[in-house]
Amino acid sequence: MIANSLRLRLLAGAAVAIALALAIAWGAMSWVFDRHIEHRVQEELTAQAVPLLAGLSLTGGVPALEEEPADPRFGVPASGLYWQVNAARGQLRSRSLWDSRLPVPAKAAADAWGERKAAGPFGQRLLFVERQVRLDPGQPAVTVQLAYDLARLAPAQREFGREMALFLALLWLVLAIAAWVQVSLGLRPLANVEGEVRRLRRDASARLAGAYPRELLPLTQAIDALADAREADVARARRRAADLAHGMKTPLAALAVQSARAREAGAVEAADGLDTAIAAVRGAVDGELARTRIGLAQHDGRTTAALPLAERLVQVLEATEAGERVAFSVEGAASAMLPLAGDDAAELLGPLLENAARHASRRVAVTIDEDAGGVTLAVSDDGPGLDAARHGDAVLRGERLDSGGDGHGLGLAIARELAEASGASLELATGALGGLEVRVNWPPQLS
Known part of the structure; x- marks a missing residue:
């Protein structure tokens, strides 16, 4: 049914295109939201690093911490929030790591906090914030790591995805209705073309002289050109038929005279043969005049x-x-x-x-x-x-x-x-x- 309806084709195409665009938008916005909340987590971890560094000291290459960060999640095993300090002669880590350790990077940035994602303890995938820090000018640098379990972000991501999907579904419905209105208005001039074509069928000299949108001008001009070609074909057919009739008139008249003379001379059998031949030729000419082959030979879809x-x-x-x-x-x-x-x-x-x-x-x-x-x-x-x-x-x-x-x-x-x-x-x-x-x-x- 869609293949036979331009309206349904346009509406189906618009519905599919809108749905595809909204699906891409849903995926893109979900990705942006994920990036946004991960950035917020990164900022939170960076903020947690400030009190951690404030109480951190290094004695003989061994790290020590005067007071642990106040966030209680650092004290709950496998809580999803962890910190760890790596020095040349020792390591400090939060109680939330229990007897596990965070994977130490091969090289951490010294001028800014870097972030990465990697597998951590307890089967969790973690977002890391890491940096090399030199506590005193004469002492070696230590690597400070803070990590957050990305699975803790999943509920917020799912909730955002559901709400966004519901909103985009309602938006698709609104846009589909708008597309239906647009298609209806866009196809309305074709109804005028249909009326003009019906008038053209009744009057071969008529043309599509109405004011049509610019996009329909190729169609209306093609229809007018077709009408002009049809008129030219008819004129050509009439001219050819007239030529044929005129060209055969004199020979047939001469043959008729010869037939009459033969009949007068007593050659009745020969005259009958001539009359039969003349009748056959005249029949062929009349058939050619009736068919006007060239006027009907324009392309009409038959092959x-x-x-x-x-x-x-x-x-x-x-x-x-x-x-x-x-x-x-x-x-x-x-x-x-x-x-x-x-x-x-x-x-x-x-x-x-x-x-x-x-x-x-x-x-x-x-x-x-x-x-x-x-x-x-x-x-x-x-x-x-x-x-x-x-x-x-x-x-x-x-x-x-x-x-x-x-x-x-x-x-x-x-x-x-x-x-x-x-x-x-x-x-x-x-x-x-x-x-x-x-x-x-x-x-x-x-x-």
Whole structure:
């Protein structure tokens, strides 16, 4: 259901993104809180060190303490608060350590209190505050350590995490509602586009002339461009149909006159054959006029497998007079799809194959390439080809090179118009076989 609804996609994406951001925020704030309370513990331990140092003395390298710190936790075994003084000839430690000792650092700072975390006695993980202190100028330095059990901070950390999670959950709900309002307001202009498109379907000359947000301008401009292209296609179809009707009118009229003369001369059977042929041609012309193939050949989402189509058309051509003397080869990706319906694709590829077979000496090659750049269909032969200067004329309307007989011009003109109507480009070049190569390329958005 989400895949078919832009609103639900946006809302689901917003909900997931907000939840992810709040989860990251929860983790970051928990880390900051942990760092904050550890810093407070460090400050407390540093403050506890002041009375400890005030009563500390060193006699003959042996440390002595006049009065222990007043905090009662120093006198309770495994209380989680400890102190220890390490000298060259002795060691003092709080009663809370009982018969255990704090791990002595390899080297402690002498200019400031340093902090570290390490395992301590009683299976506890401790936060240490350590420093080397020289009690008298002529005496060696002693290492003073104070430590606190980090597990004592866990209840405060858990409580903070629960309260923060509850707050962020409520915040997620508020932000999700805000996202729903934002999505609803953001999608509202699309309803106007829908109405304009319905009007465009009723009136082909209408355009999306309303004032739309800047983000929708590419869409509305694309729809207007599509409408312009549709009008151009219809005009092209009408022009082609008119050309076909006009071109066939005079030959059919002449044949009708010849049929009448033959009938008057008594050749009734021949006249009947001519009348049958004339009727068939007129039927074909009427069908072409009704279909207006090019006007309907624009990309509408339908596709045709290129390789089977090419193989099928080659089989048909091999049975013709021109195809019997030619060796065809078809190569390409089996997954390549042409952005045309089956009849339209055959209407495009058929004239290219016919022209190639007509002009080839012995070989015609069909190549179908599919990559990130789209789909490219190439038809080449080993015939005489065309001079590069005449490539442009070969596909121009009204400049067909074979208007008086066989040749590349008519088929290429048909193929070019069909290619342009489906959003492709048609190019002529000298192929690897030495003759003419016709390449039709569909860009990625159409292939």
